[in-house]
Amino acid sequence: MEKKMLIEGMMCNHCKAAVEKNLAKVPGVTACTVDLAAKTATITLENDVADSVLMDVVRKLDFKPVKML
Numbered sequence: 001m002e003k004k005m006l007i008e009g010m011m012c013n014h015c016k017a018a019v020e021k022n023l024a025k026v027p028g029v030t031a032c033t034v035d036l037a038a039k040t041a042t043i044t045l046e047n048d049v050a051d052s053v054l055m056d057v058v059r060k061l062d063f064k065p066v067k068m069l
Contacts, residue, residue, distance in 0.1 A: 005068055006066040007034075013036075
C-alpha cells in the first residue's frame with residue numbers, strides 16, 4: 001500500500017532526508033521517498049497508518065503537510 005503527501009517548506013536535500021528518515025520510523029511504514037521538485041512524499045506501508053499520524057510527523061519537523069493525495 002502507498003500513500004502520497006503534499007508537503008510545503010522543503011528546500012534542500014537535508015529537508016528531504018529528514019522527512020524520509022522520520023516517516024520511515026513510523027510503525028507500519030516500510031519506506032519513504034521524497035520528491036523535492038513535486039513537493040511530495042511517497043510512503044510505502046505494510047499496514048494502514050492514519051493520515052493524521054503521518055502528517056503529525058512532518059509537522060513536528062516544521063514543514064507543512066498540505067494534504068494527502
